[in-house]
Amino acid sequence: MNLSDNSTVLEVEDLRTYIYTRTSIVKAVDGISFNLKKGETLGIVGESGCGKTMTALSLLRLVPRPAGKIVTGEIRLNGSDLVQKTEEEMRAVRGRQISMILQDPQTSLNPVFNIGNQLGESLSIARKDDRKGLASRAVDALRKVNVAAPDRRLEDFPHQMSGGMKQRVVGAIAMSCEPSVIIADEPTTALDVTIQLQYLRLLKDIQAETGLSIIFITHDFGVVARMCDRVAVMYAGRIVEEGSVRDIFNNPSHPYTEALIQSVPKLEEKVERLYSIEGQPPLLSNLPNGCRFADRCPHAKEICTADYPDSFNISEGHTADCWRLDSSW
Numbered sequence: 001m002n003l004s005d006n007s008t009v010l011e012v013e014d015l016r017t018y019i020y021t022r023t024s025i026v027k028a029v030d031g032i033s034f035n036l037k038k039g040e041t042l043g044i045v046g047e048s049g050c051g052k053t054m055t056a057l058s059l060l061r062l063v064p065r066p067a068g069k070i071v072t073g074e075i076r077l078n079g080s081d082l083v084q085k086t087e088e089e090m091r092a093v094r095g096r097q098i099s100m101i102l103q104d105p106q107t108s109l110n111p112v113f114n115i116g117n118q119l120g121e122s123l124s125i126a127r128k129d130d131r132k133g134l135a136s137r138a139v140d141a142l143r144k145v146n147v148a149a150p151d152r153r154l155e156d157f158p159h160q161m162s163g164g165m166k167q168r169v170v171g172a173i174a175m176s177c178e179p180s181v182i183i184a185d186e187p188t189t190a191l192d193v194t195i196q197l198q199y200l201r202l203l204k205d206i207q208a209e210t211g212l213s214i215i216f217i218t219h220d221f222g223v224v225a226r227m228c229d230r231v232a233v234m235y236a237g238r239i240v241e242e243g244s245v246r247d248i249f250n251n252p253s254h255p256y257t258e259a260l261i262q263s264v265p266k267l268e269e270k271v272e273r274l275y276s277i278e279g280q281p282p283l284l285s286n287l288p289n290g291c292r293f294a295d296r297c298p299h300a301k302e303i304c305t306a307d308y309p310d311s312f313n314i315s316e317g318h319t320a321d322c323w324r325l326d327s328s329w
């Protein structure tokens with residue numbers, strides 16, 4: 001691995017993913033663009049329902065069919081556009097070049113198969129091998145994610161392992177085909193804080209070992225500060241601000257980002273409500289023409305409700321969609 005190699009692994013350009021219901025079109029992802037470099041962690045943050053998971057499913061081409069559809073855009077992974085690939089071609093990409101890891105290991109491991117079988121199955125997708133070869137690669141994979149005494153763990157069933165250990169196994173499975181991008185989608189329900197910290201540490205360990213790029217989806221700005229290099233703030237299907245973690249925390253430039261940061265919940269605290277921003281985001285099936293945050297924004301002016309704001313450059317790599325940044329404001 002060459003850590004000085006900061007080549008771009010993933011380029012997303014004007015991606016739009018809509019869900020066609022009987023009565024409306026839900027614009028779950030509505031024109032987002034971002035890049036991801038080798039070894040980089042990009043955080044995607046935003047309130048519930050803003051399109052984070054639908055973005056992740058789009059990248060994997062797993063948008064629920066037939067209602068959901070990528071209507072336009074490009075997703076270039078290692079130079080080739082995933083949007084143009086057939087389903088069969090995508091099967092060769094999923095898991096091998098881009099894969100998803102769930103924070104809650106209960107939902108990823110099958111309770112009726114032992115760890116050796118489950119890990120062996122995904123290792124055999126990467127490369128066919130005999131039983132002995134697979135077992136030895138499974139031991140290596142467990143060792144890489146710091147599972148102690150890995151050779152004795154292969155016969156274990158998930159219920160015989162601790163939560164943190166199960167996460168490590170899920171990490172080993174996700175890494176078995178050495179993907180270049182992993183998407184980690186945090187569940188809405190808060191997990192045990194210890195389990196969450198173990199999970200964050202595991203991802204960082206894997207990244208240090210492999211130079212993997214990570215897209216980290218979360219509600220929690222506290223987690224972003226610990227985990228990410230850059231942040232994309234999503235609101236109602238759009239990325240409204242993007243920049244380095246330092247830029248976003250020191251100089252939040254979109255009023256929505258400001259409000260999110262002001263209501264950062266501490267990782268150690270249990271919170272009933274994540275954000276204390278008044279009001280609700282607009283319905284994705286009935287979006288306004290102007291700024292989507294206008295109804296909740298303390299700075300809104302006439303222009304805000306008339307036109308969707310341009311994207312303004314604040315500094316190198318830091319942009320925000322807000323009319324307040326226009327020189328004529």
Ligand SMILES: Nc1ncnc2c1ncn2[C@@H]1O[C@H](COP(=O)(O)OP(=O)(O)OP(=O)(O)O)[C@@H](O)[C@H]1O
Nearest residue numbers: 019026028047048049050051052053054055188284
């Ligand atoms: N099958 C579906 N049919 C209709 N609308 C859907 C469907 N799946 C998702 N949506 C809508 O798409 C929008 C984006 O959903 P998405 O799951 O991406 O949100 P999210 O940002 O991941 O939220 P959370 O933080 O709660 O996980 C939501 O408004 C949701 O209601």
Ligand code: SF4
Nearest residue numbers: 291294297304322323
């Ligand atoms: S464009 Fe206007 S309404 Fe939207 S966030 Fe900026 S100031 Fe607020």
Ligand SMILES: [Mg+2]
Nearest residue numbers: 052053054185
């Ligand atoms: Mg989600």
